[in-house]
Amino acid sequence: MAAPRILSGIKPTGRPHLGNYFGMMRPGIEWQDRGDAFYFIADYHAFTTVHQPELLREYSRGVALDFLACGLDPARAVLFRQSDVPEVTELAWLLTCLTPMPMLENCHAYKDHQSKGKVPSHGLFAYPVLMAADILLYDSNIVPVGRDQKQHVEVTRDLAEKANRMFGEIFVVPTPSIVQTTATVIGLDGQKMSKSYGNTIDIFEEEKALRKKVMGIVTDSAAVEDSKDPATSSIVALYRLFAPESDVALMEDQFRAGGIGYGEFKKRLFVAIWETFAPFRQKRAELAADPAILDGILANGAERARAVALPVIERVRRATGLR
Numbered sequence: 001m002a003a004p005r006i007l008s009g010i011k012p013t014g015r016p017h018l019g020n021y022f023g024m025m026r027p028g029i030e031w032q033d034r035g036d037a038f039y040f041i042a043d044y045h046a047f048t049t050v051h052q053p054e055l056l057r058e059y060s061r062g063v064a065l066d067f068l069a070c071g072l073d074p075a076r077a078v079l080f081r082q083s084d085v086p087e088v089t090e091l092a093w094l095l096t097c098l099t100p101m102p103m104l105e106n107c108h109a110y111k112d113h114q115s116k117g118k119v120p121s122h123g124l125f126a127y128p129v130l131m132a133a134d135i136l137l138y139d140s141n142i143v144p145v146g147r148d149q150k151q152h153v154e155v156t157r158d159l160a161e162k163a164n165r166m167f168g169e170i171f172v173v174p175t176p177s178i179v180q181t182t183a184t185v186i187g188l189d190g191q192k193m194s195k196s197y198g199n200t201i202d203i204f205e206e207e208k209a210l211r212k213k214v215m216g217i218v219t220d221s222a223a224v225e226d227s228k229d230p231a232t233s234s235i236v237a238l239y240r241l242f243a244p245e246s247d248v249a250l251m252e253d254q255f256r257a258g259g260i261g262y263g264e265f266k267k268r269l270f271v272a273i274w275e276t277f278a279p280f281r282q283k284r285a286e287l288a289a290d291p292a293i294l295d296g297i298l299a300n301g302a303e304r305a306r307a308v309a310l311p312v313i314e315r316v317r318r319a320t321g322l323r
C-alpha cells in the first residue's frame, strides 16, 4: 500500500502555544516518518481576523520558524504557505456551492461568535469550507488535529462524500487523527488553551514571561498545609504534558498530603516547560538569524505542494464541467 498522505494546518494569528504544540505540531512531527506529510501556514484562514499586513507576514514566518525549530524536517515533510497555492480558493468556491447553509450554521466557531453578539464575516462563516478545500486539494488520508478541529474534518468528509456521489470518485475521504491524551490542552484559567481566551503559554515564551504566566495559573484558595485535589488542578494537568509518569505521581501524592503550596508546584512546572523547549530555542535562533533559510524552505514547500495540488484541481474542474 502507498504511504498515507498526512496534512494539517495552523493559523498564523499569533505565536503558537502549548495547545498547538501538543494537539497538532508534535503529532505532525511524529507522522512525518510514517507517510507523506504536508503542513501549511493557514494565512488565508488567519485573514478572517488579522488585517494588519505586516503582522500577518510576521506571524506567518514566526509559525514556520516555531514548527521547524520543534522538529519539522523540510527534507521529509513539506512546509508551505497556504496562499502559495491559491487554487485552494477555487476549490473552496466549488465546495461552497455544495455546502448546505445549516451545515455551517452548526459549526462551533460561527456559533461562538454569534453567542458573543458579534457579527461574523462571511469568511468566518465559510471557514470550514476553505478548510475542506485544504484537505481535499492534497488527496489527504490523515489529518492530525486537536479536538476542536474534529467537527471541521467531519464537514470535510461529508462534502467529499457528497461530491463523490455527484461527480464520481474525485476526492479522497480523510480521517482525523486526534491524540486522546493531548486532544484539549487546558490554559492558565482551566479552560481550553486558546489565543481567543488570552490564556495561552507560547512555546517560545521568554523566561521571565513564562515564569510570570506559570505563577499566574488560577488555583483555588487552599492554604499550604491543606490537602489539595490533583484531579482538578491545571498545574497537574499541564505538568503531565512534560514530566515522566513517576514525577507526576509524586506531585499528585504531594497535593493530597498537604504541606506544599501551589507556588512550589508552579515552580516545578516552570522548570519542566523551560527545559523541554531548551533544545528547540537554540535551533530557532539559528533559523531566525538567516531569513534566506526560511525563504528557501517555503519556496521549496510551495513547489512540492503545487505539484500535488494542480493535478487534483484539474481533475475536479473536468469532473464538474468547468473544462
Ligand code: TYM
Binding pocket: 007, 008, 009, 010, 011, 012, 018, 019, 020, 021, 022, 023, 024, 025, 042, 045, 130, 131, 134, 135, 143, 144, 145, 146, 147, 148, 149, 182, 183, 184, 185, 186, 192, 193, 194
Ligand atoms: P489553529 O491554528 O486554531 O490550531 C492549530 C492546531 O492546534 C490545535 N489546538 C489544540 N489542540 C489541543 N489543545 C488545544 N488547546 C489546542 N488549541 C489548538 C488545533 O486543533 C489545530 O489542530 N482551522 C485550523 C487550521 C487549518 C487546518 C486546515 C487544520 C486550516 N486548514 C486543514 C487541518 C487541516 C485552525 O484554526 O487551527
